[in-house]
Amino acid sequence: MNKRIAVLPGDGIGPEVTAVAVQVLKKIGEVFDHQFTFEEGLVGAIAIDETGNPFPDETLQLCQSADAILFGAIGHPKYDNDPTAPVRPEQGLLAMRKALGLYANIRPVNTFKALADASPLKREIVEGVDFVVFRELTGGSYFGKKGRSDDRLSAYDTCTYTHDEIYRITKLAFEAAAKRRKKVTLVDKANVMETSRLWREVVQKYAAEHPEIELELMFVDNAAMALIQNPRRFDVILTENMFGDILTDEASVITGSLGMLPSASVGNQVALYEPIHGSYPQAAGQNIANPMAAVLSAATLLETSFNLMAEGKIIRHAVEEALNFGYVTKDINPDKFMSTTEVGQKICDFI
Amino acid sequence: MNKRIAVLPGDGIGPEVTAVAVQVLKKIGEVFDHQFTFEEGLVGAIAIDETGNPFPDETLQLCQSADAILFGAIGHPKYDNDPTAPVRPEQGLLAMRKALGLYANIRPVNTFKALADASPLKREIVEGVDFVVFRELTGGSYFGKKGRSDDRLSAYDTCTYTHDEIYRITKLAFEAAAKRRKKVTLVDKANVMETSRLWREVVQKYAAEHPEIELELMFVDNAAMALIQNPRRFDVILTENMFGDILTDEASVITGSLGMLPSASVGNQVALYEPIHGSYPQAAGQNIANPMAAVLSAATLLETSFNLMAEGKIIRHAVEEALNFGYVTKDINPDKFMSTTEVGQKICDFI
Numbered sequence: 131m132n133k134r135i136a137v138l139p140g141d142g143i144g145p146e147v148t149a150v151a152v153q154v155l156k157k158i159g160e161v162f163d164h165q166f167t168f169e170e171g172l173v174g175a176i177a178i179d180e181t182g183n184p185f186p187d188e189t190l191q192l193c194q195s196a197d198a199i200l201f202g203a204i205g206h207p208k209y210d211n212d213p214t215a216p217v218r219p220e221q222g223l224l225a226m227r228k229a230l231g232l233y234a235n236i237r238p239v240n241t242f243k244a245l246a247d248a249s250p251l252k253r254e255i256v257e258g259v260d261f262v263v264f265r266e267l268t269g270g271s272y273f274g275k276k277g278r279s280d281d282r283l284s285a286y287d288t289c290t291y292t293h294d295e296i297y298r299i300t301k302l303a304f305e306a307a308a309k310r311r312k313k314v315t316l317v318d319k320a321n322v323m324e325t326s327r328l329w330r331e332v333v334q335k336y337a338a339e340h341p342e343i344e345l346e347l348m349f350v351d352n353a354a355m356a357l358i359q360n361p362r363r364f365d366v367i368l369t370e371n372m373f374g375d376i377l378t379d380e381a382s383v384i385t386g387s388l389g390m391l392p393s394a395s396v397g398n399q400v401a402l403y404e405p406i407h408g409s410y411p412q413a414a415g416q417n418i419a420n421p422m423a424a425v426l427s428a429a430t431l432l433e434t435s436f437n438l439m440a441e442g443k444i445i446r447h448a449v450e451e452a453l454n455f456g457y458v459t460k461d462i463n464p465d466k467f468m469s470t471t472e473v474g475q476k477i478c479d480f481i
Numbered sequence: 482m483n484k485r486i487a488v489l490p491g492d493g494i495g496p497e498v499t500a501v502a503v504q505v506l507k508k509i510g511e512v513f514d515h516q517f518t519f520e521e522g523l524v525g526a527i528a529i530d531e532t533g534n535p536f537p538d539e540t541l542q543l544c545q546s547a548d549a550i551l552f553g554a555i556g557h558p559k560y561d562n563d564p565t566a567p568v569r570p571e572q573g574l575l576a577m578r579k580a581l582g583l584y585a586n587i588r589p590v591n592t593f594k595a596l597a598d599a600s601p602l603k604r605e606i607v608e609g610v611d612f613v614v615f616r617e618l619t620g621g622s623y624f625g626k627k628g629r630s631d632d633r634l635s636a637y638d639t640c641t642y643t644h645d646e647i648y649r650i651t652k653l654a655f656e657a658a659a660k661r662r663k664k665v666t667l668v669d670k671a672n673v674m675e676t677s678r679l680w681r682e683v684v685q686k687y688a689a690e691h692p693e694i695e696l697e698l699m700f701v702d703n704a705a706m707a708l709i710q711n712p713r714r715f716d717v718i719l720t721e722n723m724f725g726d727i728l729t730d731e732a733s734v735i736t737g738s739l740g741m742l743p744s745a746s747v748g749n750q751v752a753l754y755e756p757i758h759g760s761y762p763q764a765a766g767q768n769i770a771n772p773m774a775a776v777l778s779a780a781t782l783l784e785t786s787f788n789l790m791a792e793g794k795i796i797r798h799a800v801e802e803a804l805n806f807g808y809v810t811k812d813i814n815p816d817k818f819m820s821t822t823e824v825g826q827k828i829c830d831f832i
């Protein structure tokens with residue numbers, strides 16, 4: 131198989147974990163005789179530093195001509211704490227999602243047996259957790275019109291949604307539920323938000339036409355509680371952009387495996403795969419970041435974009451072996467740990 | 482002392498738990514020889530049923546002429562799942578906050594020793610948790626302009642904030658921190674929201690003038706994680722309306738004591754006290770709801786609005802005694818429990 135993979139390492143620990151994922155993909159290429167071509171592009175703070183633009187046209191073209199995108203992370207603290215910065219790394223992420231039509235972010239959350247005790251929650255609550263969040267990615271407050279009054283003393287953000295934006299991700303979520311435990315939980319705030327009421331209308335109409343899937347309705351504040359009290363109750367969670375941002379991050383820590391969780395962003399054309407942990411700048415450059423989420427993102431890439439199911443399975447198995455042998459980074463075992471590159475090498479050795 | 486207390490039982494379990502709180506206040510009145518007058522008003526779904534208005538003028542006048550307000554809960558499922566309902570119970574809550582200028586919701590979160598094992602989190606994570614959330618209550622998306630396109634296929638909500646709205650609650654939060662562990666965590670999404678950037682500007686300026694208080698900046702998705710991973714790190718959390726809605730509910734379950742948590746809503750004139758658990762319609766009318774949060778709200782009312790510190794302390798002590806003796810409702814101990822009214826009587830007996 132011949133495939134072009136765009137590699138966007140980005141900021142913080144992005145380059146380190148992406149390098150491991152590429153190493154693993156190269157090993158898979160050797161073993162299975164696939165021709166994977168890797169081309170790197172700039173995105174995020176590093177792209178601002180080098181070009182002034184967090185998502186340069188060159189990177190967009192690279193992505194559009196690729197068969198899949200492997201992405202690291204975006205963000206740098208020098209921008210976070212400077213409210214006056216004219217350009218921000220996160221704008222690169224938002225621009226990328228918009229330009230590539232990546233309207234759905236898909237995040238599976240599941241407990242790894244070897245890590246059940248790493249969870250801040252009690253073992254009996256996290257055992258067997260297995261759900262997936264479908265987060266709308268190109269609408270809502272993050273993309274809506276925003277600004278200041280002339281005196282700069284008042285500010286606004288606008289959350290907008292259209293029927294079609296809601297419909298297309300609803301379809302994906304219901305299709306996923308059909309292959310799983312056949313339950314979709316729509317998370318919104320329909321008691322106070324007009325956009326949420328539109329979400330309910332669209333999703334309830336879709337559900338009425340698909341009676342084989344159970345639809346549950348839940349307010350976002352209740353969902354924030356339920357994720358802690360009884361995360362096993364969830365199968366597929368469907369929600370808008372900002373609620374998804376908050377809930378997926380909350381969900382990522384209940385299993386104690388934040389450094390383990392991959393994600394996929396899908397849309398009309400090419401799909402993008404990334405670890406969910408973000409740029410984690412405190413750890414950047416120290417060779418201590420956990421590369422497993424990036425590696426599992428690469429596995430998801432092979433399975434989802436290239437339909438290479440056996441190859442994906444072998445990567446997942448290699449990661450589990452590394453976990454079982456204790457070949458892990460500091461975040462998983464602060465008492466006995468390896469470096470990012472060492473863990474990467476161990477995973478490759480298991481392939 | 483002569484005081485008029487407006488009592489708004491509201492919906493769901495509101496009337497049952499409020500009745501216990503009133504009973505406790507009456508007992509305090511007898512023991513300490515205070516003249517508390519209680520006058521009931523309609524609010525929420527029951528007010529819609531009886532008057533068509535979730536916050537009738539009569540209730541507003543009652544509140545404005547009272548020295549403090551004891552509130553139950555608002556909300557009924559028949560409205561939640563009907564996106565076309567023209568009037569909603571929650572509008573009563575929002576109208577009440579606006580009309581009374583209740584701009585800050587204050588929610589202490591702390592672990593009760595007798596309940597540490599009731600938490601879904603591991604004991605070592607929740608032990609010693611003691612923070613308070615200052616949630617802005619009258620701005621943001623819930624109150625902003627909202628609507629639909631003519632074809633009803635697109636919807637919007639507007640989040641707005643002004644310098645003054647942010648400043649007044651910032652002042653309260655910093656004053657509270659000064660009496661506590663001297664740390665304020667501002668939770669926002671300043672990397673993508675313009676309103677969040679205004680929050681940072683105002684709060685950072687205030688913090689620069691109050692160097693004795695440490696200011697920490699945190700994104701809302703990170704805060705949703707940190708509340709689970711390390712809740713002891715927080716002292717005072719300061720945040721906008723919607724983020725506060727989500728995070729306070731998340732925070733309420735980490736201690737395993739959702740039925741135990743009171744809250745205060747303060748503003749320019751009269752203050753309002755309520756349990757945070759909401760109307761919980763599944764339990765309504767069954768005499769099974771936990772009245773302790775309503776009772777602790779009454780204690781906070783005495784302390785905060787009437788400066789009756791000894792009386793408040795005696796109520797808190799009575800609640801702890803009831804907990805220690807196992808005089809609790811089903812939510813606290815499903816194996817051995819009492820009814821709402823029985824627990825209320827036990828608390829009164831301890832006074």
Ligand SMILES: [Mg+2]
Nearest residue numbers: 375376379702
């Ligand atoms: Mg996030």
Ligand SMILES: [Mg+2]
Nearest residue numbers: 351726727730
């Ligand atoms: Mg809430």
